[in-house]
Amino acid sequence: MQIYAYLLNLVYCLLLACASPVILYRVLVQKKYRSGLAQKFFGQLSERNSNEPCFWFHAVSVGEVLQLPPLLEELKRQHPTLELLISTTTHTGYAVAKEKFPEFTVCYFPLDFSWAVKRALQRIRPTAVLLVEMELWPNFVLAADQAGIPVSIINGRLSEKSFRGYRKLRWLIGPLLNRLQLIAVQTDAYAERFQKLTGRADRIQVTGSIKFDGIQVDRANxxxxxxxxxxxxxxxxxxxxxxxxxxxxxxxxxxxxxxxxxxxxxxxxxxxxxxxxxxxxxxxxxxxxxxxxxxxxxxxxxxxxxxxxxxxxxxxxxxxxxxxxxxxxxxxxxxxxxxxxxxxxxxxxxxxxxxxxxxxxxxxxxxxxx
Missing domain, CATH: 3.40.50.2000 (Glycogen Phosphorylase B;)
Incomplete structure (x- = not known):
């Protein structure tokens, strides 16, 4: 497990080195790329001091963030003391999450370096992590699994194109998916694709799309x-x-x-x-x-x-x-x-x-x- 994390870190560092001229230019020229660097590279998320249960939702960008309001509202209605944290990857996703959820903690998701994800998990101590649609990072999933923190996919989707790509890496993706507590997907077709990758069906559930839950129908709003x-x-x-x-x-x-x-x-x-x-x-x-x-x-x-x-x-x-x-x-x-x-x-x-x-x-x- 440790060797696997080291190898991943090495690959990430090599990729980072190759992309460093572009990254450095963007960081220097565009303010948005300077946002949350400590959170991304070192997992320096605000430390959670409470012992109340905490769900960590990861929504990559704006589209995923905007799927969350009905679900989070219902969670808080049923469990008023539950603490919620929303992480995102993009600057625009972060801005929308801060606007939509001023009462919750919003942060950037750490890059998949082992030191960053471990520190983030240690500082937040989530009861569970829920990934919106499909955002799977090996070091994060492994670190959460080692810490006994269940990770699940909600509103999962897997397009035919993505499935063909993942199937070529089934030896890597399959064991990673099998570490998840639950894979809640939108359709039977998505469930079948996940089942082919994992070789099992017991943790895959078809729950429909939460995109339907927050649909506005009143033009006079x-x-x-x-x-x-x-x-x-x-x-x-x-x-x-x-x-x-x-x-x-x-x-x-x-x-x-x-x-x-x-x-x-x-x-x-x-x-x-x-x-x-x-x-x-x-x-x-x-x-x-x-x-x-x-x-x-x-x-x-x-x-x-x-x-x-x-x-x-x-x-x-x-x-x-x-x-x-x-x-x-x-x-x-x-x-x-x-x-x-x-x-x-x-x-x-x-x-x-x-x-x-x-x-x-x-x-x-x-x-x-x-």
Whole structure:
């Protein structure tokens, strides 16, 4: 076991050395990459002093973080003294978790060096660790197992593409998965793939998707109403939202919008890029088309958005939702929803949220990764 950890550390260090020029550049140039370095590299999480039970939830990024509210709310209702910790890997995931869960501890997940994961587990002393969807790190799982801390996967998923890759490493992945207390998956197909990797079915349960648990169906909810005001949407206008988009899907949406508006002049368009890093890029794209724009980030809550008139175009302003964690409510504005990632190799994003409002859905040909 110790030799295995040392070998993993060696591999990680070699990979880190190869990537060090890029990492160093990003750390020096981009502030977000400097966030949480002590937590990531050394497991320097805030030490938990309480002896109450504690569940540690790990959600990689924004999408996984946003799956947690209904589950955590129900846990706290049933077990008021239970302490909850949410870790994440990305800067955007961390920001959304801090906003959504101010009453819980939020931290960065340690990198999979044995010293970092052991220190993190020692400082938190969790009763159980729950990994959202599928985020498996060998040293972390081994360290938790040695410490007698059960680790489980919740809302698990395993795409056909990922399964083919893991199957080639079954000699490594299988024993790791067999150290888990529970693998709770979304569908029978996912359960079958996990069973083929582990060679056993006793710890695999089909529980459905927790994405369904927090679905919003009321278009009159306060945040949706606030966004309607900010984007200056008028009664009788038809709203097309292109959400969770990746390049070049925003450009495709703009081209379609301009073509369709010739027949349906009361059509409005709201763009919601998936990644925060692309907000400015998409704003510049709208500018290149000479279209007026309303950016959500530049508006105060409750106030109508101010239009940035790039030209004297008579076209109504394009909306740009350039904030984190509001897409779920923004879908409530849509009469028509295009779900991003489905025109690219990403394989699609969450179409359940717009469907909950009864919105007409449009998807590209790639929906295998949802």
């Amino acid at each position: 306060p945040l949706t109403a606030e966004l309607r005001n900010i984007f200056r949407l008028k009664s009788g206008e038809t709203v097309l939202i292109a959400g969770s988009t990746q390049s070049p899907e925003e450009q495709v949406a703009l081209e379609v919008y301009l073509a369709v508006r010739q027949r349906f002049p009361r059509l409005r368009l709201i763009l919601v890029p998936r990644h925060q890093e692309r907000f400015h890029e998409v704003a510049e794209l709208v500018k290149q088309y000479g279209l007026p724009l309303i950016r959500r980030s530049e508006q105060e809550s409750g106030e109508a958005g101010s239009v940035l008139p790039f030209t004297n175009s008579q076209t109504p302003a394009i909306g740009l939702l350039d904030t984190l964690g509001e897409l779920k409510s923004c879908w409530g504005l849509a009469d028509i929803a295009f779900v991003g990632g489905s025109l690219t190799k990403r394989g699609g994003q969450n179409m359940i949220e717009p469907a909950g409002y009864g919105t007409a859905l449009m998807l590209g040909p790639n929906t295998w990764n949802f």
